Amino acid sequence: MDIQQLYTNCLSEAAYFIASDGEAAVIDPLRDVDTYIQMAAEKNVKIKYIFETHFHADFVSGHIELSKKTGAPIVYGPDTNAKFKVHIAKDGEDFMVGKLKIKAIHTPGHTLESTCYLLHNEAGAPHCIFTGDTLFVGDVGRPDLFSGNLSKEDLAAMMYDTLQTKIKTLDDNIIVYPAHGPGSSCGKSLGPETYSTIGAQRASNYAMQDMTKPEFIKALTTGLSTPPVYFPINARINQQGYESMDAVMEKGMQPLSVSDFKDKVKEGAWILDTRASTVFTEGFVPEAISIGLDGRFAEWAGTMLPYDQPLVLVTEPGKEKESVTRLARVGIDNVQGYLEGSFAAWQAAGEPIDLIIDIEADEFAMDLPHDPLLDVIDVRKPAEFDAAHVKGARNFPLDTLTDPLNVAIIEDDHNLYVHCAGGYRSVIAASLLKRHGYHNLRNVVGGFGKIKNEKRIPIVQGDSVKI
Numbered sequence: 216m217d218i219q220q221l222y223t224n225c226l227s228e229a230a231y232f233i234a235s236d237g238e239a240a241v242i243d244p245l246r247d248v249d250t251y252i253q254m255a256a257e258k259n260v261k262i263k264y265i266f267e268t269h270f271h272a273d274f275v276s277g278h279i280e281l282s283k284k285t286g287a288p289i290v291y292g293p294d295t296n297a298k299f300k301v302h303i304a305k306d307g308e309d310f311m312v313g314k315l316k317i318k319a320i321h322t323p324g325h326t327l328e329s330t331c332y333l334l335h336n337e338a339g340a341p342h343c344i345f346t347g348d349t350l351f352v353g354d355v356g357r358p359d360l361f362s363g364n365l366s367k368e369d370l371a372a373m374m375y376d377t378l379q380t381k382i383k384t385l386d387d388n389i390i391v392y393p394a395h396g397p398g399s400s401c402g403k404s405l406g407p408e409t410y411s412t413i414g415a416q417r418a419s420n421y422a423m424q425d426m427t428k429p430e431f432i433k434a435l436t437t438g439l440s441t442p443p444v445y446f447p448i449n450a451r452i453n454q455q456g457y458e459s460m461d462a463v464m465e466k467g468m469q470p471l472s473v474s475d476f477k478d479k480v481k482e483g484a485w486i487l488d489t490r491a492s493t494v495f496t497e498g499f500v501p502e503a504i505s506i507g508l509d510g511r512f513a514e515w516a517g518t519m520l521p522y523d524q525p526l527v528l529v530t531e532p533g534k535e536k537e538s539v540t541r542l543a544r545v546g547i548d549n550v551q552g553y554l555e556g557s558f559a560a561w562q563a564a565g566e567p568i569d570l571i572i573d574i575e576a577d578e579f580a581m582d583l584p585h586d587p588l589l590d591v592i593d594v595r596k597p598a599e600f601d602a603a604h605v606k607g608a609r610n611f612p613l614d615t616l617t618d619p620l621n622v623a624i625i626e627d628d629h630n631l632y633v634h635c636a637g638g639y640r641s642v643i644a645a646s647l648l649k650r651h652g653y654h655n656l657r658n659v660v661g662g663f664g665k666i667k668n669e670k671r672i673p674i675v676q677g678d679s680v681k682i
Contacts, residue, residue, distance in 0.1 A: 216315060216336055217258065218343065220392060221250065222409055225511050226274050226544065227399035229409055231345055231392060233334065235313025240264040241287075242332065242345050243394050244277035246460055247540050251281060262287045263312055268347025268394055269329040270295075270453045272360045272446035273401055274513065275546045278453075280460050292330025293321045298455040304330065322349040322381050324374025325356030325401075327363065331381070333389075343390035344413075349374075350382055351393045353406030355422040357439055360401070361450040367439070371432040378422060387414025398511065400443055440596070444614065445517035445545060452546045460543060467528075467539035467550035473564040476527055476554045484525040484551055487516075489538040490558070491531070492642035496571040496658055500529055500554075500561055503569075505646040508534060508541070510639040517545035518614050519643065528553040529561075571645045574657045576665035579632060580672050590629040594644040595636055595663065605634075605666060606673040613640045616647045627653055634659035634666060 217234040223245060231242040232254050239260040241251050255262050262285045265278050269292075278289045279299060289301045290310070304310075304319035311317075316335040323329055325348040336342040348356030355378070358370035389412060395401050396409040406419075417423050421434065471479065480486060486503040488495055489512070495505040506515050508531075520526070526549060530538045535553045542550060554560060562568060574582075582589060583605075591608035593600055600610040613635070615621045625631065631653060635641040638661050645658050659666060666672055 216342075218334075218392075219254075220409065221245075222396065225513050225541065227396050227405075228274055229392065229394055229396065233312055233315065233317075234258050234260045235315045235337070237261065238263045238313040240266055240310075240312045240317065241281060242266045243268055243271070243347065244281050246275045246277045246280060246457075246544050248277040248281040248284060248460070251277075252284060255285075261285075264288060264290055264310055264317075266290045266310075266317070266332050266345070268292075268331065268345065268349070269326045270361055270450050271348075271394075272450040273395075273399065273443070274544050275449055275452050275457060277460075279456055283459070290319070292319055292328050294323065295328040296454070320344075320381055322346075322377040324358060324370055324377045325349055326361050326370075327365070327373075329356070329377075333385075341386060341389050343392055344385065345392045345394075346382075347394045348401050349377065350391060350416065350420075350422075351395060351399075351402050351405045352391070352408045352411045352416070353420055354402035354404055355420075355435065357402055357442070358435060359439055360442055360446055367436050368432055371435040372428060374422075374435060375428045375431040382413070383417065383423065385413045387412060387417065389413045391416060400440070400446075400514070403438055403440075440598070443514065443518045445522070448522055449517070449546050457546065458548055463543050463548045463550075464536070464539060466548075467542075467552065468535060469552035470555035471527065471552040472555060473560055473566065475552070476561075477566075479525070479527045479551050482525075484527045485520070486529060487520065487526050487538075488529040488558075488646075489531070489534065490529065492639050494531075495642055495646070496573050498558065498562070498568045498570050499646070500558065501567055501569045502650050503529060503646060504650065505642050507639065507642070508537060513541050513545045515613075515640075515643060516542055516547055519617055519647070520547060522547065523549075525549045525551045527551050529558055530554075532557050569649060571642065571649070571656055571658050573660045574632075575660055576669045576672070579657070579659050579666065580669045582630075582632070583672060586630055588629045590626065590631050592625070592631050592633045592644070592648075593635075593663070594633060594640050599636060599663075601677060603667065603674050603676050604663070606675045611644070613644050616644055619651060622648065622651045622653075625653065628655075630655050630657070632657045632659055635662045637662045637664050
């Protein structure tokens with residue numbers, strides 16, 4: 216028995232590869248499926264099944280791609296309504312992978328079709344369960360993402376029944392392998408580990424504690440943050456199908472000369488710069504948007520970039536393929552090529568450049584009491600801002616800055632000091648503000664993490680000033 220968790224940090228996503236006696240199964244694969252095909256070749260096994268726990272909202276799954284390349288059927292649970300060929304498992308249906316038995320257990324609550332897969336070892340004993348977004352470490356899947364005409368309360372009620380009748384009845388020693396770990400927006404507050412046991416979750420997970428159904432519904436639906444805007448787009452793509460990854464890569468991996476790059480921009484393409492945020496501020500192509508590969512790239516790309524907009528890329532040399540791949544993981548397929556030679560080629564051609572001034576927290580502290588036009592722009596989430604912020608700061612959460620109407624209330628003659636928690640989001644924000652026509656910017660390096668340690672900067676809680 217060979218079970219491998221394949222974890223992707225920037226999406227907080229876990230796929231699984233299971234092998235036994237010459238056969239294999241893949242659970243919740245990413246869209247770039249060559250990894251699974253290579254693993255199968257190295258282990259000398261044939262991929263027999265592709266199991267999906269539900270229609271994912273936070274990434275585009277590789278189920279269709281992997282099925283086309285291997286011939287393996289795609290398995291979803293009951294109540295699945297897909298626009299492509301699938302095997303819809305019955306609740307309790309068994310699938311053999313080598314000497315292993317995998318039982319489909321219908322677990323609605325996160326979505327209607329949500330299904331867990333209980334794996335029995337070679338001796339026939341239950342060993343682990345792949346829970347998708349039904350059960351996380353410390354949490355359960357939120358009930359407000361892709362629910363059709365049902366309310367979040369309706370799905371929360373289903374989740375209660377699922378936990379009572381399908382999950383809590385399992386033995387304590389069964390390993391829990393969820394689809395997501397810490398940082399995922401598919402739950403409220405996932406724990407730091409990427410796997411656990413039923414017993415550990417029974418003891419520590421708030422959703423596994425004894426409570427009435429009304430109490431559970433209230434607990435599960437209270438405190439839900441607004442989900443990223445791209446979630447319904449990705450869920451729809453996973454349900455309806457998508458362009459092949461090979462076609463996306465062929466189109467996106469076109470090297471563009473400086474002249475060709477400029478022509479693409481004139482035709483309406485947006486410029487996405489995927490170099491590290493610390494490199495971007497030192498110089499970039501005017502109007503480029505910074506979303507660095509060094510942070511939660513796919514999540515912020517899906518949130519900040521329009522899906523109907525062609526893109527051209529500026530990347531660190533050698534990172535072109537990674538950039539196109541990671542964009543495709545969240546369904547951003549319209550990359551028209553990349554700047555050959557990267558930013559150095561742009562500079563060498565004598566083209567105009569732009570930059571963002573970085574300042575340290577101590578410089579910010581010195582400027583704060585002496586500049587009457589100083590405006591502190593805090594781009595963290597509202598909950599982060601409410602917990603503690605610079606006195607007088609205004610909260611413009613990063614995901615609101617794509618809307619010109621939100622940005623319009625910022626005075627363009629003020630000196631804007633932009634910060635987030637650690638420095639990654641503030642560079643995205645500064646690049647967007649530049650694109651909106653704001654150029655008198657300072658990026659506070661290290662963000663609030665450094666600011667809060669500077670005693671000369673007044674910090675307050677509550678009393679929020681938000682857009």
